[in-house]
Amino acid sequence: MPRTLSFQQAINEALDQEMARDESVIVIGEDVAGGQGAEGETDAWGGVLGVTKGLYAKYDDRVMDTPISESAFIGAAIGAATSGLRPVVELMFNDFMGVCFDQIFNQAAKFRYMFGGKAETPVVIRTMIGSGFRAAAQHSQSLYSIFTHIPGLKCVVPSTPYDAKGLLIEAIRDNDPVIFFEHKKLYPLEGEVPQELYTIPFGEAEVVREGQDVTIITLAEMVHESLKAVEALAQEGVECEVIDLRTTSPLDEETLLDSVASTGRVVVVDEANPRCSIATDISALLAQNAFGALKAPIKMVTAPHTPVPFADNLEDLYKPNAEKIASAVREVSEYQAWKATASTS
């Protein structure tokens, strides 16, 4: 009976409702409006996977198609944001961000800081992440850790339709640049979404499941793989707490530390490559601030340090999944410090 939408529809609804509420919200990107000369909605692409479908018909010139020139239109959106608009700019795949890094991390991220707090840049950059789509190495990465590294950017990585809508509305109303990462495998995921407008504050992780034995810290599609894994683990008597970060910048350190203080055992699950990643960042945070609580080494489940393979079987092997997560959880839950000590003496 509750109203459900897909992840994709939830994003569309957030854009639609915010555009209706606030005239300064505009949408910019490749194919976001529709094919050239499109009549209304019929011929409209509405984004490469159809997320912005229907907006052009409703908001006309507030939905702007751009040429394939990321550095130009990302720069234009950032400029528009500094002069009073609230652009939501779509950069198809986060893999293409490289060509407009200067605009993002040297300009947008620095304006507030370098202009003495007087400049605001309320821009949202929506972009797709994620492997498992048979889209090969240049369309499948999860690069949120690169943006999390830059002070001045906020990074949002939702995992459910409810969160996607609330976090996107929050992102649009936020006065700082926000990078909004959408896992393309999640687009068809259905979930409860209220019709009303609502916001979810940044920096609040969601405890998706409570458990006292092992804490699983994760984000995006891996939240769902983790939830699959914990069902099997519960049958074995291991109760996991699953925490969905929701935003990597700001990061909700308190929720992570509280959970680890009670479980003492941690698995960090991140689909991205393992070096200088969210997984290593969180591992370092916990090692420094929860050392006394830890009963086992922190375990990371990530992709290997390779590009995303194109071959189906290799891509499947590349990606963390419920099975790998379950075996990592078993390892940390069975770990006993005295045995490790005994074997080294």
Added chain:
Amino acid sequence: MESDSIHKLTMPKWGLSMTHGKVVEWLVPERAEVSAGTEVVEVETEKITGCVESSKCGILRRQVAKSGQDVPIGGLLAVVADLSVSDDEVNRFVEGFVLEEACDESASDDIAPEFVEVGGRRLRYLKQGEGGQPVVLIHGFTGNLDNWLFNHAALAQQRAVYALDLPGHGQSSKDVGDGSLDMLIGTLQDWLDALSLSRVHLVGHSLGGAVALGVALRSPDRVRSCTLIATAALGPEIDADYVEGVVEASRRKQLKPYLERLFADPSRVTRQLVHDLLKFKRVDGVPHALSKLSKNFVANGKQVAVFRSELEQVQSPTQVIWGEADQIIPSSHASDLPDPISVELLANCGHMVQMEAAREVNQLVLSFLEKTD
């Protein structure tokens, strides 16, 4: 399928979003005697834990669902029958039920909330039952029509029972105007007009009790009876820290301790209960609405509106129900009320007494309704 001699206990539907429940614990062993109203099995939903009662006297012949098992709404939990019914008959009933009825999900799914526009505000309400003298259930501050999830269906067996979301609450419009109690009372009167309900029984909880009382004072001819549960407006004392806390708290960890004050048994506060309130508070307009209402409701640590001196003027028969362990509004407000008002205090219950002692409250309300119809 249910015969005169075999009674079934099925998974109830508590609240709009419930689709299944989990059997936590059997409170009565097989072969034990039960009477109408005996709590037989504890059931947990995402939102809340409650007890399923037997509706008939007899022997608990079969615990069909096991502890830990998930059962869909309407699914068979237990069989109650006299010893004159043979084990074979019970077996056949259980097997027959699984085959014929358990798959029928639509039966319990036919109630849906409706909306009506009243004074420029869209108000949500849920109607259960038909006919009789209608009843209106009015929730309290930060509540919604789901606060009656253990009561609504039970009260609606013989009559139409409406539960609504007050302005600023649930899925009703978040516009609360000046945020005054007068606005809430006026809105309820307009809502009664909109639904052409000329004369009703009012059942109000907490702030909703103050609204009910306000309507009874203003339009005595429209109010057949008034049941005030842990009601506001009978005295100045209130846990003002709670009111401020639920308005201000934005995180689970901050909110939970406040919600625990609502119950005598704080373990009633499930993750989902906290989650649902947080979700509600994130909706556009809600923080503003709650803050506005709370300032009109409580000032300087005291309730602003107190109708105690006007109680003599209330013409509708009135009963007051209170949990003795109420930490939000003290049950002492039920003392020294004018004579015709009947007072029922329930031991070991907190502010949400209609949830904590649903069976007792339902019985009290039903018998009062019968008396005052």
